[in-house]
Amino acid sequence: MKKKLLLICCFLVNIPFTTSQNTVGTISITNAVEEGYTLFTNHTEVFLINNCGQVVKQWTSDFPPGNAVYLLENGNILRAGRTSSTDITFGGQGGVIELFDWDGILLWRYFYDTPQHRQHHDVFPMPNGNILILAATVMTDTEAIQAGRDPNSLPDSELYNERIIEVEIVGFNQANIVWEWNINDHLVQDFDNTKDNFGDVSASPEKLDINFLNGGSGGANWLHINSIQYYPNLDQIVLSSRNLSEIWIIDHSTTTAEAATSSGGTYGKGGDLLYRWGNPQSYRQGTEIDRRLYGQHYPHFIDDGLNDAGKIILFNNGNGRNPSFSEAFIINPPTDAPGVYSYTPDTAYGPLSTDYNYLDPINPQDFFSNILSSAQRLPNGNTLICEGANGRLFEIDTNENLVWEYISPVHNISGLILTQEDDPGTIPNNTFRAIKYTPDYPAFLNRDLTPGNVIELNGNLNPCDNLDVNEFEIANISLYPNPVIDQLYLSGSSEVNSYILHDVLGNIVREKMLDAQSINFSSLNSGIYFLRLRSDNSSITKKIIKQ
Known part of the structure; x- marks a missing residue:
């Protein structure tokens, strides 16, 4: 938050003053930080904080994260929660989607959680008011083998198909499914010519090899898609498969019937993959040397009006890489026309190099989150990064100077709140994703944004109090x-x-x-x-x- 608000904050909130270095909450801040409010969820709470770490708004759910949360333009909160179901279980499990208004009133709660299907990781608010839901569905061992899976790669005796459904909200707890896409409609295999989907894997980059395990065990959760993001400019969806270390793009303009085939839609390919990147071993057009992604999260197109608009930004976790380190990527997929991705047969999809790559400038291994995490390009050219496994949010400017750093003080399992000067490494303060909204975001129109207390106990505003007084000149x-x-x-x-x-x-x-x-x-x-x-x-x- 700029200095113009910091002085107000100091008068509005009675917070004890100390001179020691903060260990949680806002650790550091400079005048170059993007003005705005950052949204994240821990335990059953959703927090909207200013740059000083003061809570501007807070929402409470009955469920821990499951995992994504969004602030909509009308001020509502769309959030996925984790149920206690044990039918389909793996990291990122969810099961319920909730919609709260600005004042915390529950408007809609929809369970997508049965023994045969379960929401997990992500949802996405569509421009038309509908909601995309990411879910796992169960394929029996018989179904998986018939689809071409090697029986020796079925240690769990079942396989999870990944599904995206688009739902229209109905009433308080119902929804109509208006569109659907399933990865098991777009498989290929060359293991058994008596089974379905038999073909040439290396000549079928638009299909997913059901027997590619990326060095994994072949367990039920072989794909582990952890993100779905919609790009309205192209009517396309970007997906992230953590376990295969690939990102995919599919066409949303299809009908449900077309999405199950290889024809139809704006791009003429039905529900097949329009583009894939990160690990060309998956379609036999490269080796481990050509691999660029390692358990990545939150790939999405950069919005119009921002630096690198139309390119894809993501957090590359580095999980499974030796040595282990994380980075933030921006890539520019080569195209022949808008939304039509260039591809030469018997090669890997481009690009060969990234347009931007952030590493820790001193020691890359000091920046590492094996799970969770996100990266977001901001209007002033800065980049907000969520180092999720450590509950660390930080912002860098265009010269990669650290201009803001925040450590979540919330125990992700119990909801315990740390006291300032406690060691955040003593608790799991995992944070799935963080999104920053600038003050002109429509949700804030005519809203009371008076800052309250910081989240941590015995908090202080030392980092904000020490900002350069020159900020007053523009304020x-x-x-x-x-x-x-x-x-x-x-x-x-x-x-x-x-x-x-x-x-x-x-x-x-x-x-x-x-x-x-x-x-x-x-x-x-x-x-x-x-x-x-x-x-x-x-x-x-x-x-x-x-x-």
Whole structure:
């Protein structure tokens, strides 16, 4: 949070002051941090915190994470929870999807949890109000063998198919399934020519080899998809298979019937894989030397208006790599047309190298999370990283300087809250993912964002109190008149050199350098806008009413 809010925070919240280094909560912060609010979930709680670690909003569920959580544009919270079911169990298990309003009222609770299917890891809020749900379904050993699985690679005597369903919310606890995709409709094998899906694995990159185990045991949870993210620009879904160390892209424009085939949809390939990357051994177009991913999480297209928009960012965990270290990747899949990915037969999908790769700048092995985690590109060019296994959230600028660091003080199993100066390494404070929302995000319109206490006990605001006082210069800008008809004037704006104007839906209306002490609003429609003013190392957002 910028200094303009920090001073207010100090008066609003009575927090004991100490001079020691924080061990949990906000560890460090600089003026270059992106202004905004970070969302994450631990135990049964969902927290929305400012950059000082103060809770701006908190939601409580009856269920621990299962695992994803999102803040919707209308202020609602979409969250997956973990039930006590033991029918389908593995890391990331869920079973229930919940929708809460801004005030914490439960609006909808839908169980997708039976002996034959169970939600896990991720859900996704669609632009039309529907919800994508990731689920595992059970294939018996007979079904798996008929699909071409080597019987010697069935130690659990069953196999989990991975399914995505899109549901329409009905009432308080019901849903209509309006679309479905299953990976078991897109398999290939060359093990047994008397069984289904027999073909040439190396010539079928659009299919998944049911016998590729990536060095694993072949257990029921052989794929372990841990993320589904939708990209509306292309109407495509990005998936992450942790156990196979691959990301996949599929077409969402198909009907359910087409999604079970290899034809139909915008891209003409039905539900087959449109693109895959990270481990070309899976379709026999490379060796271990060509492998780039190791148990990755949260691959997604970077949104419009951000640096590297349209490229894919992900957290590469490094699980199973020797030596072990994590990194954040950005790749730019080569295309022949928008959403049509370039491929040359008998080769691996490109690119050969990443467009961006963050490692710990001093010792790569000091940055390592074998599970969970995420990376997110922010409007000011910074990158927010969640080092999930350690409950550590941190933000780096474009020069990879650390500009914000936060350690979750919440015991992920019991909900125990640490006291400041406790060692966070003594508890499991695992954090699945963290997402930052800027102040102009529509969910915050007309909301009370008064900061409360920090999460940790005996907390303090030392890191924020020590911010450079120069931040006051951009924080104390005067804008007038507001409401505005034609010209909006800036006073005390010597630090400001550019601005971005958003509408209430978050769309960029204008982005340009500031070449005068005023901004012309005369051509804009009446309504509410959010004006982000930028200096060389900071930014601030103001709400503007255009009459």
